[in-house]
Amino acid sequence: MAHDQTHDDAPKRAQRDDKDGDYAIVGRSVLINRPRSELFAYWRDFTKLPTFMHAVESVAIGDGERSTWTIKAPAGQHVTLETELVDVIENEAIGWRSTEHSQIKTTGHVTFTDAPAGRGTIVTAEIAYEPPGGDVGRLIAKLFQAEPNIQARHELKRFKQLMEAGEVATGAYTNSTDGEV
């Protein structure tokens, strides 16, 4: 009962088959009530990524627009990632991909498009990565609540909160308690 596949308008990340070769694709769109240029400028400065990507401990900018990311991994470990910029279009898109000095193979890009009727900007991040240790690695990551898809969703939402409200929401009422969940 084979039939031709429909080429519908949904992005790859929303399709049931979200694999592209060896890469798994995760991503998400958010509507942010701020102008494109402002959002682009904030994201373009990779040292600010840890303010909304909680898995990223720090980003250091090196030579030739290369950045070194230190990422928290399950069981207190760290993964280092070196990225180079690709396809940067002022106020529209930022892309990055891992270099040969990285422990994981990944590529990502974020686009900024005007939302209709002055609603602000639709920010779409799409990250493709080679799952650490294939599907088993992904399963382990899931156990540690670090499933990349969930992380991507949380990160984009934090970015939204920071850009719109100027701060990331927390339910904590003292500085020594954790305010998420």
Add this chain to the structure above:
Amino acid sequence: MRALTWHGTNDVRVDTHPDPEIINPRDAILKVTSTAICGSDLHLYDGVIPGMKSGDILGHEFMGEVVEVGPKSTLQKGQRVVVPFTISCGKCFFCEQQQYSACDNGNPVVNQDASEMLYGQPMGAAFGYSHLTGGYAGGQAEYVRVPFSDVGPIVIPDGMADDDVLFLSDILPTGWMAAENAQIQPGDTVAVWGAGPVGLFAVQSAVLMGAAQVIAIDHFPRRLELAQKFGAKIINFEETHVREALMEMTGGIGPDAVIDAVGMEAHGWVADNVLDVIKQKMAPGADRGHALRQALLAVRKGGRVSVPGVYGGMLDKWPLGAMMEKGIQIKGGQTHVQKYTADLLRRIQDGEIDTTFLISHRLSLEEAPEGYKNFHDKQNEWTKVVLKPGGVA
């Protein structure tokens, strides 16, 4: 500080907790002077709202004095403010539409996961109302941290007593929005299920909005008497067939608009409700929809259904056919409190709205557990409880 704390079903206690601190730039800290127990708190007390943790501080209806402000707060120390129960940023798409309770920026992102899965989109945030809405510590406490203090709290003019304005935090705007959602036209009959605090403010609002006839439905005589104060007719559902009465009181067409101010824990010894009670006891996430079902069947063809009563999960035996075949409109939602506070404050100042008639008990914070028990068990006499953390004058 001392704070009313949830420990499990029908188990709330006043415990000692650390004082709240400024965490985000837009925060303020209040010293709470008055805080009320809400019918919504009874859903927590009964354990029918998921996402509660032992140790959570309750309370979403409160006011107090500003004692500390973050660098981006616009409040000043010493100001008296009432705080909306909805925690809303004032900057996002939803806030700009004045759909404050839908704000995406109050609920911490991790907390959004559960409701996003349940409802398709995440819930907004509220004080003291489970981790589904952010896990924020509530205001039934000596002190409380208030996020987005530059846009939420409303400053109260000197000379107005706490009890006159406290209910701007929730039940007055909730009753008002319930009536607004009923889209009242001249000549309308509006029937209100539940003569609790929300229903009573819905009755008062519907009268102010020009309804020709308002009918309150409950089974507690004292609560129904309070509704009569505003000219409402009353139906006691233990003595009367509600639907038949409503038909007979509207010349056989049914009420033009109906308001469900009962919510997920409807009372009533009738078949559908008994089944719902059993289901709710077996698993969280089941609602009891007896009042809403009755309202849907009672409303006239082409009529309007307004649902301020809180539901959280799934319901079966939903009269879907009645909804479609009668051409009914339904509107519900957590209240967009910030949209209404300024206008309602003016109406209180002008003497247009009575806000204190329903307060039956004023207790100290230490007496809060008794307040919960009695507001839950003796609803006829205990119509609204206000707690005074500084002591009852």
